[in-house]
Amino acid sequence: MGLGAVAVGGVVGGALVLGGAAWLAARGVQAGALVAVRSVGAIGGGLSRVGDRAEQRAAQWAVDNAELAAWEDAARRVVEVNARIEVLAAHAPEITASLPAVLDPCSQTPAELIAWCATANATIAGVERNLADRASSATVSVLRHTVDLDRPVTSAEAFARYHQALADDAPVREIPEQVGVDVARVLGRLSPTATDADRAAVLAAASQVTVPRPDVDHHTLLDQLRLSVQRANEHAGTIREDAIHAATMLAALPAEPADAERTRLRHDLAEVLAARREFDEALRTRSQRAADQVRGELEQRYVLAAVVDSLDELGYRIDEEYATSGERVRLVREDWPEHAVQLVVERDQVRDAVIRRSARTGTDARREDFEHEQQWCTDKETLVSVLDRHGLAMDRTELAAPGERHLPVVAAADDDRRSTQDTKTSRER
Numbered sequence: 361m362g363l364g365a366v367a368v369g370g371v372v373g374g375a376l377v378l379g380g381a382a383w384l385a386a387r388g389v390q391a392g393a394l395v396a397v398r399s400v401g402a403i404g405g406g407l408s409r410v411g412d413r414a415e416q417r418a419a420q421w422a423v424d425n426a427e428l429a430a431w432e433d434a435a436r437r438v439v440e441v442n443a444r445i446e447v448l449a450a451h452a453p454e455i456t457a458s459l460p461a462v463l464d465p466c467s468q469t470p471a472e473l474i475a476w477c478a479t480a481n482a483t484i485a486g487v488e489r490n491l492a493d494r495a496s497s498a499t500v501s502v503l504r505h506t507v508d509l510d511r512p513v514t515s516a517e518a519f520a521r522y523h524q525a526l527a528d529d530a531p532v533r534e535i536p537e538q539v540g541v542d543v544a545r546v547l548g549r550l551s552p553t554a555t556d557a558d559r560a561a562v563l564a565a566a567s568q569v570t571v572p573r574p575d576v577d578h579h580t581l582l583d584q585l586r587l588s589v590q591r592a593n594e595h596a597g598t599i600r601e602d603a604i605h606a607a608t609m610l611a612a613l614p615a616e617p618a619d620a621e622r623t624r625l626r627h628d629l630a631e632v633l634a635a636r637r638e639f640d641e642a643l644r645t646r647s648q649r650a651a652d653q654v655r656g657e658l659e660q661r662y663v664l665a666a667v668v669d670s671l672d673e674l675g676y677r678i679d680e681e682y683a684t685s686g687e688r689v690r691l692v693r694e695d696w697p698e699h700a701v702q703l704v705v706e707r708d709q710v711r712d713a714v715i716r717r718s719a720r721t722g723t724d725a726r727r728e729d730f731e732h733e734q735q736w737c738t739d740k741e742t743l744v745s746v747l748d749r750h751g752l753a754m755d756r757t758e759l760a761a762p763g764e765r766h767l768p769v770v771a772a773a774d775d776d777r778r779s780t781q782d783t784k785t786s787r788e789r
Contacts, residue, residue: 397612397655434473435465441480443607447600448487450633451553458487492552494526499547499563501525506567518563519556542582543569550589551596555635558592602639606632609647613654625650664689664705670746674739676701699732702770712740716769729767 442462449456460480465473502521506513513521543566550562565588569581606629617623625646631637668678668689675693679700682690691701698718704711714733 397651397658430470431473434470434477437477438463438465438473439608439611441477441484442611443604444484445480446607446610446633447603448484450603450635452491455487455491458490459484488552495550495552496548498522498525499550499566502563503543503547503566503570506570510571512567512571512573513564515557515560515564518567519560522559522563523556540569543585546582546585546589549593551593553600554592554596555599558588558595562588562592599635603633603635606630606639609651612651621646622650660687660705664703667703667743670743671701671739673746674742676739696732698728699767700770701736714767716767719769733767 445459445462449459460483463473463476463480468476499522502513502518502525505517505521547562547566550559554562562585565581565585568576569578569585572578572581610626610629610633613622613626613629617626628637628643629647632639632643637643664687668676668691671691675695676691677693679690679692688702688704691703693699698716698720700715700717702711702713702715714729714736716729
């Protein structure tokens with residue numbers, strides 16, 4: 361058995377729980393972020409596979425890891441509810457305090473996540489009813505003002521009166537007799553999230569029916585009002601759908617972007633969430649590209665974290681003196697004073713190598729090199745079964761037998777890239 365390549369494939373999407381109890385987020389991988397970024401492409405779509413050959417194992421893996429699938433399904437519901445909360449808060453900032461705080465799915469059980477969603481949805485429904493009642497009351501105020509003036513109002517007048525009524529927060533329940541049942545019924549269909557411009561246009565159209573024009577048939581004015589409400593609702597629905605999509609995208613992207621493009625993207629998505637810009641095709645393409653990149657990064661960290669966590673059970677510890685990153689890590693053992701294992705995740709490959717941390721020659725040094733290489737190969741065999749709990753399957757291709765090469769000497773400050781050329785671990789997609 362020698363040092364070799366390990367092909368890693370499997371179902372990563374639902375593998376957010378380790379050993380059925382230890383949550384991946386506790387080990388430094390953002391489980392909530394991974395679910396959020398996966399929700400962008402397939403909300404409620406179930407598990408996704410990493411590795412072409414994983415198709416043959418996916419069904420059995422899902423059976424063996426039903427708890428993982430249940431957790432991801434529940435976490436996806438949280439992502440959806442979070443998006444609704446964000447959209448409502450952006451539409452009506454004054455009701456933010458009445459909304460539940462968004463939840464980052466992490467250490468909760470599936471049952472706890474589902475219970476939170478039920479409670480949050482009930483609260484959101486109550487807030488939406490309150491918004492609808494306030495909108496209805498303000499609408500009646502505009503119509504009463506129209507009756508008092510005994511003339512139709514303009515869109516600008518309707519806008520001003522409507523928002524004055526909202527600010528006064530004085531309920532006006534009684535509809536003026538002159539308004540009529542038909543007008544009240546049509547206005548009752550207007551979405552509480554209609555834009556200010558659309559609502560003002562609808563109220564101006566309603567005032568035309570409330571104070572009839574002698575030169576236009578009443579039924580014609582009523583039909584125009586219905587059409588105005590229909591258009592306003594369609595526009596509100598599009599804006600709401602785009603805002604929810606934008607909120608989901610924002611949850612998928614790092615809150616503190618590492619580059620200028622992601623910073624600009626977060627700003628543009630926030631503008632969509634606030635209904636200040638359209639979610640056009642160009643922005644959708646940019647968003648999906650960024651989400652795919654983030655997903656790749658998170659899954660890459662997942663693989664590295666899964667390997668490191670599994671090796672911890674075999675006695676390997678992270679070298680605290682080495683500058684660990686999301687792509688590379690150095691592992692040491694208490695019984696290896698002069699050796700270490702270098703791991704690097706780079707795109708579709710996880711490269712590993714046994715290295716020396718100090719220069720030494722002679723028979724004893726060569727014997728130690730051989731023994732540690734041999735132990736590493738044996739431990740990688742054990743790693744195969746351990747990683748299965750993480751939803752990862754490993755295939756090995758030997759490249760060199762222990763003792764066939766001189767181990768590279770790599771100090772902490774050295775460029776470790778040259779230490780990982782001999783062995784490669786590929787994560788098949």
